[in-house]
Amino acid sequence: MKNNQENNNLDEKGNDDLELGAVIKNEIEFYPKVGEWKTEFPVYDHDKCIGCGICVKHCPEGAIKLIKTPKGKKAVADLEWCKGCGICPTVCPTKAIQMRKK
Ligand code: SF4
Numbered sequence: 001m002k003n004n005q006e007n008n009n010l011d012e013k014g015n016d017d018l019e020l021g022a023v024i025k026n027e028i029e030f031y032p033k034v035g036e037w038k039t040e041f042p043v044y045d046h047d048k049c050i051g052c053g054i055c056v057k058h059c060p061e062g063a064i065k066l067i068k069t070p071k072g073k074k075a076v077a078d079l080e081w082c083k084g085c086g087i088c089p090t091v092c093p094t095k096a097i098q099m100r101k102k
């Protein structure tokens, strides 16, 4: 990593030619998908899901969303972004989510 004296030709965003790893870029494409980290994944029982959205608010990866179905709103997880942390089943009031081994 360069020191401050060497970095005095930064552009207005402060990016210039700093080494990767020294700069946090505010661009979503650099955020790695974390789905491959998991050893377990959540399975949603839509007969039990009441569409309350509590799991959506608690997912640290923003991997869960509510979708419209003929039986009302139901939760689904994007497994490319779910890292298998197991939080969502602990907050679901109707026990609609079960973790399964990958
Ligand atoms: S917390 Fe449970 S009931 Fe609420 S939306 Fe999520 S899965 Fe459905």
Ligand code: SF4
Pocket: 041, 042, 058, 059, 060, 061, 062, 063, 064, 077, 081, 082, 083, 084, 085, 086, 087, 088, 089
């Ligand atoms: S297991 Fe964790 S990361 Fe995956 S959907 Fe549930 S809360 Fe989100």
